[in-house]
Amino acid sequence: MPIDEKNDNLTFNFIIGTKAQFIKTIPVINEFLKSDKKVKLYDLKQHSETTSDLRKKIIGKYIYIELSKNKINLGTYSNLILWFFKTIIKIIFYPDKNIKSNYCFVHGDTLSTLLGSFFVKRNRGNLVLLEAGHPVPGIFKHFPESVIRYIVAKISNKLIVNGESQINQLKKWNVKGSILQISTNTIYDSFIGVELNQNHNKNKVTVAIHRTENINNKIKLKLLVKFLVQISEQFDINWYLHIPTRNKLKSYNLLDELTDGNVKTLDLIQYDQFINELFSSEFVVTDGAGIVEECQLIGVPTLVWRDEHLDQEHLFEIGKNLVLSNYQTKDMNDFLENYNSLRSEKIYIHKSSPSKEIYEYFIN
DSSP states (O other), X not given: OEEOTTOOOOSEEEEEXXXXXXXXXXXXXXXXXXXXXXXXXXXXXXXHHHHHHHGGGOOSOEEEEESOOOOSBOOSHHXXXXXXXXXXXXXXXXXXXXXXXXXXXXXXXXXXXXXHHHHHHHTTOEEXXXXXXXXXXXXXXXXXXXXXXXXXXXXXXXXXXXXXXXXXXXXXXXXXXXXXXXXXXXXXXXXXXXXXXOOOOTTEEEEEOXXXXXXXXXXXHHHHHXXXXXXXXXXXXXXXXXXXXXXXXXXXXXXXXHHHTTEEEEEOOOHHHHXXXXXXXXXXXXXXXXXXXXXXXXXXXXXXXXXXXXXXXXXHHHOTTEEEOTTOXXXXXXXXXXXXXXXXXXOOOOSSOHHHHXXXXXXX
16 A cells, blocks of 8 residues: 655665566565665556556555656657666656665566666666576577666665576676575565465466567567467467557557467456466466566476576576477477477475565565
8 A cells, every 4th residue: 555755764765667567576575674674666667557556555655756657558668768768867866865874675677677777776776686697699689678677787785686697797797786595486475375275277388478589580580470370279369468569560560470379369368367377277378587487386387488598507408397388380380299298287386485585684
């Protein structure tokens, strides 16, 4: 529950703006609120429609401040550019002295991460980067995420990781901030709070693709569409579309091909509902880092629409249900033939809460 902004004596600030950031950061916010710590949430509103609903999962009283007046989920380059520069101008010309020397959390490698980091540094806060140091196969292959990862890591005071590969990457980058290793990604705490429907649909396939290296590559996107249409005779396919993905499918004239091939193209749904869609699926096709994490926890067979997993090696080591497509027909067919043997019947349970580990570190 947001409270009056006039109570400004706060210690912990969270500057986030995307759906994934809210999903992965809210459990951390709730840990601080559970112990009556003072919290301020600065909303960059990159995915405003979706995150306004996710904020209902914050349990407790906190101060809520909008750093943008955006009211929609940004999905076009023109809207993103306009929002980015409007927010930068606001950050430059309207300082917030209340966060000086306080801990200020940003998350991941999005444009909201970059804006949040500028905001913190502009106002002399202590910058804390959640999910820092994911390795990259080349600084421009995962553009702009890879560049943002590097920039924000270099200017952060504290960096929170959940794997040795992340620590090694941060050491290669010669970061100056201190590194805190937690047991697993904070998405675990959001996932574990979802009530799972035990129904399993043997005909259902769930698809979610949004990485820039996939949707901006016509060859890769056409290959995926061809694969989905081919298997649509055997399975009921639900493709949940991010706005940029839908726009690219339109520009490549692939939406009609999907419709004619009986592949359902659907809008994004609420987090709890989507987790249940993953859980009840025969298998999943995705390129999303968070979704891969969730699929590994669930144990559902997952065809990961990528040709490398440098930023998620730890998941592939423990998650035998995860298989790379490598954009190769042979690998896709192998997955189709063998996916039943990849399923895990047990939910992967961690011994401790990563969000609580973070809270205890900053309190102690």
